[in-house]
Amino acid sequence: MNKPAIFAHRGASGQFPENTMRAFEEALQSGVNGIELDVQLTKDGEVIIIHDEKIDRTTNGQGFVKDFTLAELETFDAGGWFSSKFEGERLVTLDKVLAWMQKEGNHLLRLNIELKNDQIQYVGLEDKVLALINKYDLQERIIISSFNPFSLQRVRMQNANIEIGYLIFGMPDNALWIAKEIGANAIHCEAPYALSAYGEAAKKAGYPLRIYTVNAEDEYKQLMKAGVEVIMTDFPERFN
Known part of the structure; x- marks a missing residue:
């Protein structure tokens, strides 16, 4: 049985302030495979890391x-x-975190960038994020996710190869269909979806499941048995 990869949700956010360099650095020290973070646009068009x-x-x-x-x-x-x-x-820019990912010792770390444009439509967010990824030549280590399928479709239209994760909430019966339509590589979901017939169908169709947000050991064991690819957690040290 393969162990799922561990991604630190907003960094090691259970013990450190979420989406800060301290949370990212502590996550790296805990031995995670990846970090999940959220991006939005400032008034002057900079890509900043913050969830709300x-x-x-x-x-x-x-x-x-x-x-x-x-x-x-x-x-x-x-x-x-x-x-x-x-x-x-302090709040930190995506530019700073991508530069940090190039440092010696960080070369195996993956980054899941969630585009937070499902409530507010940030015009040009996709373009700016892709430009920063290209600036640091990190495409092979990046996953872009969003609850907004149209945003992910825009990403795919601009970049045929970057990895895309379609984020869903609850148990939508059309998630697999949408993932196929927008050219997603994986479905990012909660545990109930992953453990349902929908989740099984997605895996059979070749879509890995990445699960948010898992902090309990019993849930982790269930998901490991179900063969999910990634566990996102606020407490990465619990599962490493």
């Missing part, structure tokens, strides 16, 4: 990401909300 469309939950600021320039966003504290010992952590 608003900065309220994970910084000491308030408002929508899209309404701030990168310079403005970099002034906010992105660690103190998690714990006072992480005060001073």
